[in-house]
Amino acid sequence: MLGLIGKKIGMTQVFDANGILTPVTVIKIEDNVVIENRTVEKNGYNSCVLGSFDKKKSQTTKPYAGQFTDVCAPKKTLVEMRDFDKEAAVGEVLKVDVFNDVSFVDVVGTSKGKGFQGGMKRHNFAGGRATHGSKFHRDIGGTAMSASPSRTFKGKRMAGRMGADKVTVQNLRVVRVDEEMQVLLVKGAIPGPAQSVVIVKKAKKK
Amino acid sequence: MDVIKAIESEQMRDDVLNFHVGDTIKVYFKIREGEKERVQVYEGLVIAFNNGGIRKTVTVRKNSYGVGVERIFPVHSPRIEKIDVVRRGRVRRAKLYYIRGKVGKAAKVPELIVKRR
Numbered sequence: 001m002l003g004l005i006g007k008k009i010g011m012t013q014v015f016d017a018n019g020i021l022t023p024v025t026v027i028k029i030e031d032n033v034v035i036e037n038r039t040v041e042k043n044g045y046n047s048c049v050l051g052s053f054d055k056k057k058s059q060t061t062k063p064y065a066g067q068f069t070d071v072c073a074p075k076k077t078l079v080e081m082r083d084f085d086k087e088a089a090v091g092e093v094l095k096v097d098v099f100n101d102v103s104f105v106d107v108v109g110t111s112k113g114k115g116f117q118g119g120m121k122r123h124n125f126a127g128g129r130a131t132h133g134s135k136f137h138r139d140i141g142g143t144a145m146s147a148s149p150s151r152t153f154k155g156k157r158m159a160g161r162m163g164a165d166k167v168t169v170q171n172l173r174v175v176r177v178d179e180e181m182q183v184l185l186v187k188g189a190i191p192g193p194a195q196s197v198v199i200v201k202k203a204k205k206k
Numbered sequence: 207m208d209v210i211k212a213i214e215s216e217q218m219r220d221d222v223l224n225f226h227v228g229d230t231i232k233v234y235f236k237i238r239e240g241e242k243e244r245v246q247v248y249e250g251l252v253i254a255f256n257n258g259g260i261r262k263t264v265t266v267r268k269n270s271y272g273v274g275v276e277r278i279f280p281v282h283s284p285r286i287e288k289i290d291v292v293r294r295g296r297v298r299r300a301k302l303y304y305i306r307g308k309v310g311k312a313a314k315v316p317e318l319i320v321k322r323r
Contacts, residue, residue: 012210013260015217019285026210
């Protein structure tokens with residue numbers, strides 16, 4: 001699986017080849033350093049560990065920094081890519097040109113946190129009518145049956161913390177790969193606020 | 207933010223924005239019919255600009271056989287071949303939506319006369 005660590009910059013629009021304005025998300029790919037190559041003989045599976053974004057030395061513990069000895073300065077984000085399609089030696093710097101021949105990508109990010117939300121917003125419950133004295137507006141309604149089983153089942157969808165989840169958006173078209181600015185433009189929205197860390201992978205289902 | 211501005215400025219055109227609200231313009235718009243491409247000319251009064259940056263659009267109003275027609279063009283679109291100004295108008299506001307409710311002479315915008323020095 002081919003993939004890199006990126007940073008969501010924000011959204012804009014570009015004209016495509018047919019002159020149609022297309023909504024795109026700009027993802028900045030900063031230097032992705034290959035920290036380690038894991039192999040079947042040693043680890044039981046193949047993978048490539050990538051690191052990105054420099055970490056301040058004062059914020060790095062010695063055990064954490066130990067992973068990077070002889071490779072590079074400690075990085076903030078570490079991601080393991082299973083079965084990396086590209087041959088990459090330890091210490092090699094991967095840039096956005098990895099996606100030159102890729103037309104569709106999946107993007108993994110952390111969605112925006114929404115705080116404690118009710119059932120209507122969190123699970124798309126219908127709620128009740130607003131007027132005509134219904135007295136039942138945004139409640140979630142009944143949560144269980146009767147004397148049997150006389151309890152609410154675990155996992156019943158209710159109000160609670162919403163957002164800040166790991167979310168994957170699949171099959172986003174790559175509109176442009178800009179090697180000069182090291183950015184990737186994908187069609188459509190991706191999870192999370194601007195400046196958040198995202199993982200861009202080659203599309204699984206295309 | 208600068209990256210987004212850089213991406214937008216790449217496609218922005220500085221050759222089309224030579225008109226203002228109140229002007230009568232001719233828009234040469236490329237239209238694709240199957241395989242062929244031809245240019246359609248749309249003439250009308252500029253009644254509003256909307257949005258900014260690469261998303262900037264212009265609303266052009268004309269009267270077609272007694273029916274008011276408004277078309278919205280993305281100003282920076284590569285499908286616009288060129289825009290000609292037919293007549294400059296003297297207006298005192300940025301949006302000429304009041305024109306929609308007028309007919310005949312009341313729907314006219316006086317011509318802008320620039321004094322030569």
